[in-house]
Amino acid sequence: MAIEIREIILNGPNYFLRNASVINVIFGYHEKLLKVLLQRPDGTDKWLLPIGYIKRIETIEEAASRTIEARTKLKNLYLKQFKSFGKQTIWNEHLLSPILNRWDSDSKLDSTNWLLDYFVSIGYYTLTEFSKVEPSGEYLNEECKWWKINNIPEMMFDHRNIISEALKSLRIDINHFPIGIELLPQKFTLPEIHCLYETILDRKLDYRNFSKKLIKTGIIIKLDEKRNIGAHRSPDLYIFNKENYQNKLDEGLVMTF
Amino acid sequence: MAIEIREIILNGPNYFLRNASVINVIFGYHEKLLKVLLQRPDGTDKWLLPIGYIKRIETIEEAASRTIEARTKLKNLYLKQFKSFGKQTIWNEHLLSPILNRWDSDSKLDSTNWLLDYFVSIGYYTLTEFSKVEPSGEYLNEECKWWKINNIPEMMFDHRNIISEALKSLRIDINHFPIGIELLPQKFTLPEIHCLYETILDRKLDYRNFSKKLIKTGIIIKLDEKRNIGAHRSPDLYIFNKENYQNKLDEGLVMTF
DNA sequence: GCAATAGTGTCTGTAAGACAGTATATT
């Protein structure tokens, strides 16, 4: 592992692009909470969005997908490119050396090292069920954990702003693309999906109006089953109409919540 | 000039990022026509979108602005980042050498040259009045001219697709941001701006409904003057309410045309 | 008066948003 790190430090540009990276805003949802996956390198007390270097043999989408999989162990999440950033993330020796030295105290990081260069970052966000994810650090044995969206810790660089840009995009996109397939059980109820939308948008949505609109889109199908939730009326179960769902992902739809 | 080219070929990475660039879709409008500015390097018969390398000392926005100014001589155009692209633009020796050799027949382009590398491109579009622009090639004495949006010539790489992505974004954005300040005379008429919107959206818009909606946004102000257009009724003149216009640019607005 | 363009008002349908009462499940 230490060798691998050293190889990346010394010869990274053999494998990766030099001045371009992806930056991933991984949103997690579970029981009325929206969180975001952040990591903290060992040598610092500030947090970072997961950044991924782009391999010379892959597309930017693949880079985002690969680096998100490294953190979440999940494949095939819905990825959305939302914005690209310029000078937000530029390391300097002072910041990066202590982090790297915990791993490989011999590796020298001179000021021309590729890791200290100006990186353009292409931002992607994705959504997943955070209770299914064991956040996973890679390479650098950093902390990696979920943070509530309205309680973000102190961040390095301008990453707090990048999170808020991602969230802004998500809240707009939710009017144009269906969400939920990665966030809800296969069979779910209207109150569950209603709650999901309220959480993401961070405001109350009239349940009756919400249900009407959602059903009208044709992306969900009512089953002839109910869920038993104990001492209350049993809610109807629904599944996503996968074909319609995929069509709407591709073509978009118009809803206003 | 030849020296400058050679310096860029040999030592470009001293000045520019290695694997990141901006790509500019410059839309031009004039009298019911929407065009896009393309260039053709001297050694080829295919066309290209203007690509700009990013200086180490500038932001990506500044790179887009600078490279657009190089083509149009116009400063401070409204720039909109619409999408980033991965492997769309990768030169190879076979493609690039004949172009460069017209300029500097001595410069060798070995296969590891930075110009042949994998470039990520951050796409920006902008809008201008094309009759005011003398398209201007730089460095490589290519042809540089306006092409009608529905008559795009054969393009290198995947640039035709990038144009259509930009156009798609423009047509969506037009519902959320005002346009026109760079495209119309300072004092303009409702029929003029109506025409502009019809051209960009490529469909008919009911004049009465259009006028009502536009006026309601508060971005235009009716003057107590008319334009003399000869043997017809004189249309009222309007100006943009610059403060409102800027606010809507920043905050967005909701219109559906 | 004629030709060409500019400007204005009304109707209809749809959909968003507000709102309250009934139904179901368990204890």
Next chain:
DNA sequence: AATATACTGTCTTACAGACACTATTGC
């Protein structure tokens, strides 16, 4: 019966979209 949650329908209002007539200007 009591409690907690799920489900459903109507009214109002706003706006999009369709549509036709009047006004001005120069000839």
